[in-house]
Amino acid sequence: MASFKKYRVGGKFRLSHIDPDDTPFCEGDENAQRTELDALAVELDELQDLLNAEGKRKLLLVLQGMDTSGKDGTVRWVFSRTSPLGVRVTAFKAPTVDERARDYLWRCHAVVPRTGEIMVWNRSHYEDVLVPVVEGWIDKAEAKRRYAQINDFERLLTETGTVVVKCMLHIDKDEQRERLQARIDTPGKQWKFSMDDLEVRTKWSAYQQAYQNALVATSTDHAPWHVVPANSKRHRNVMIAQLLVKTMRQMKLKPPPPDPALKGMIVK
Amino acid sequence: MASFKKYRVGGKFRLSHIDPDDTPFCEGDENAQRTELDALAVELDELQDLLNAEGKRKLLLVLQGMDTSGKDGTVRWVFSRTSPLGVRVTAFKAPTVDERARDYLWRCHAVVPRTGEIMVWNRSHYEDVLVPVVEGWIDKAEAKRRYAQINDFERLLTETGTVVVKCMLHIDKDEQRERLQARIDTPGKQWKFSMDDLEVRTKWSAYQQAYQNALVATSTDHAPWHVVPANSKRHRNVMIAQLLVKTMRQMKLKPPPPDPALKGMIVK
Numbered sequence: 001m002a003s004f005k006k007y008r009v010g011g012k013f014r015l016s017h018i019d020p021d022d023t024p025f026c027e028g029d030e031n032a033q034r035t036e037l038d039a040l041a042v043e044l045d046e047l048q049d050l051l052n053a054e055g056k057r058k059l060l061l062v063l064q065g066m067d068t069s070g071k072d073g074t075v076r077w078v079f080s081r082t083s084p085l086g087v088r089v090t091a092f093k094a095p096t097v098d099e100r101a102r103d104y105l106w107r108c109h110a111v112v113p114r115t116g117e118i119m120v121w122n123r124s125h126y127e128d129v130l131v132p133v134v135e136g137w138i139d140k141a142e143a144k145r146r147y148a149q150i151n152d153f154e155r156l157l158t159e160t161g162t163v164v165v166k167c168m169l170h171i172d173k174d175e176q177r178e179r180l181q182a183r184i185d186t187p188g189k190q191w192k193f194s195m196d197d198l199e200v201r202t203k204w205s206a207y208q209q210a211y212q213n214a215l216v217a218t219s220t221d222h223a224p225w226h227v228v229p230a231n232s233k234r235h236r237n238v239m240i241a242q243l244l245v246k247t248m249r250q251m252k253l254k255p256p257p258p259d260p261a262l263k264g265m266i267v268k
Numbered sequence: 269m270a271s272f273k274k275y276r277v278g279g280k281f282r283l284s285h286i287d288p289d290d291t292p293f294c295e296g297d298e299n300a301q302r303t304e305l306d307a308l309a310v311e312l313d314e315l316q317d318l319l320n321a322e323g324k325r326k327l328l329l330v331l332q333g334m335d336t337s338g339k340d341g342t343v344r345w346v347f348s349r350t351s352p353l354g355v356r357v358t359a360f361k362a363p364t365v366d367e368r369a370r371d372y373l374w375r376c377h378a379v380v381p382r383t384g385e386i387m388v389w390n391r392s393h394y395e396d397v398l399v400p401v402v403e404g405w406i407d408k409a410e411a412k413r414r415y416a417q418i419n420d421f422e423r424l425l426t427e428t429g430t431v432v433v434k435c436m437l438h439i440d441k442d443e444q445r446e447r448l449q450a451r452i453d454t455p456g457k458q459w460k461f462s463m464d465d466l467e468v469r470t471k472w473s474a475y476q477q478a479y480q481n482a483l484v485a486t487s488t489d490h491a492p493w494h495v496v497p498a499n500s501k502r503h504r505n506v507m508i509a510q511l512l513v514k515t516m517r518q519m520k521l522k523p524p525p526p527d528p529a530l531k532g533m534i535v536k
Binding site for chain 2: 053055072075076079080081082083084085087088089091120122177180181184187188190191193198201255256257258259262265266267268
């Protein structure tokens with residue numbers, strides 16, 4: 001297995017030094033990769049069962065990335081073998097009037113995972129240190145304040161039994177062009193296309209910079225960021241599945257010990 | 269394919285006339301059945317994609333049944349191929365203080381499916397016409413009032429774009445004994461066992477009668493009940509998957525037509 005080290009965000013991390021075309025976690029031919037992904041998905045299902053049986057901890061997977069970077073596809077393939085009983089997904093859109101009337105962490109806190117559950121956030125509170133920064137709605141001091149608030153919030157989660165895994169799906173501007181074009185040109189996919197995506201696309205560099213700053217400021221020991229080269233969809237899936245399996249194996253999950261009081265009990 | 273007619277609850281339906289051991293929807297050997305279930309699960313995934321693409325309607329699957337009747341297992345196998353993006357599950361437990369402070373439909377209304385989504389209720393508002401009836405907390409007149417409230421509530425849902433599918437997983441008392449015993453005897457399963465299950469088990473006949481009354485009173489044209497012989501897990505899964513596929517095919521789902529404004533558009 002390749003090492004995650006290069007992709008884990010630390011103090012000197014530069015997003016621009018990660019090549020979105022890289023595929024370090026892909027081994028063998030296409031078939032071998034499919035087989036591996038399926039095996040990982042099956043193991044994730046087993047691990048989630050154990051997470052539920054243990055009944056103490058929970059897991060939060062945060063997915064961020066530019067439009068078309070593959071957040072939905074990641075969920076589809078990485079969790080292709082897990083029961084919907086144990087995995088929930090929340091997709092964060094532009095905040096509603098009701099959500100804007102509260103602090104930006106309010107709607108996130110409302111949907112943190114419950115004990116035994118894997119929760120996936122498709123976009124997240126990180127949108128609130130990306131969009132407002134790029135649009136100039138908040139200044140540097142406010143962005144800095146938010147990074148600290150986010151770190152505090154995530155520390156609360158981890159200190160209360162949540163393992164937080166954060167992945168930034170890293171594609172390049174050419175790849176996005178192709179994917180947007182495919183949405184426009186394919187009748188069955190056109191409903192996924194929005195003119196807003198083109199508008200955001202014009203601010204590509206500003207978003208890369210905002211990501212750079214946010215990633216470095218919020219990659220903590222308790223909730224580190226990983227950047228996932230994601231031009232290759234298979235690589236993206238395999239790398240994230242590997243990261244999750246590795247993380248959950250390290251949790252050393254196991255069901256509660258047998259209850260002595262039930263020993264030899266017969267149901268009538 | 270077998271006919272659902274016999275299992276659809278109508279005015280003269282008798283729960284006691286349905287044999288939990290029946291397997292009318294199982295065809296061929298075990299392997300053939302597995303293959304069929306997988307094919308159905310894949311088609312359900314495609315249909316859910318279309319439900320989402322269409323962006324107008326939603327589907328609610330209500331699962332009811334005695335303890336160990338296989339509600340969790342149904343979710344696991346019937347939705348083994350659908351992305352957690354499109355299928356959500358809500359498990360209703362005994363109402364909390366906050367929930368008891370409202371009418372019994374309040375917590376259900378809060379988690380109806382959103383457009384494009386399949387929502388599964390693992391237990392549901394029907395618990396409130398089963399438990400209180402068996403325990404004698406409400407009288408016949410109140411039960412009748414609740415049946416009517418439930419029918420009204422479900423009509424609201426169907427009139428606003430929700431297709432409601434309701435399945436009662438029908439096992440017999442012997443089958444439950446075996447399944448409870450297995451939970452007690454298997455260390456890895458013991459965490460699923462609760463002493464409360466034994467208490468409820470002593471009221472088996474009263475629950476069968478409460479189901480009989482509730483099923484007949486709330487099987488409407490807009491939201492009919494199906495009783496699923498469920499001593500065989502494979503039969504239960506195949507029958508429910510077939511019912512869902514049939515129902516969703518009848519919805520004639522399709523993505524929105526291509527937008528003429530996007531024709532020939534090139535992404536830069």
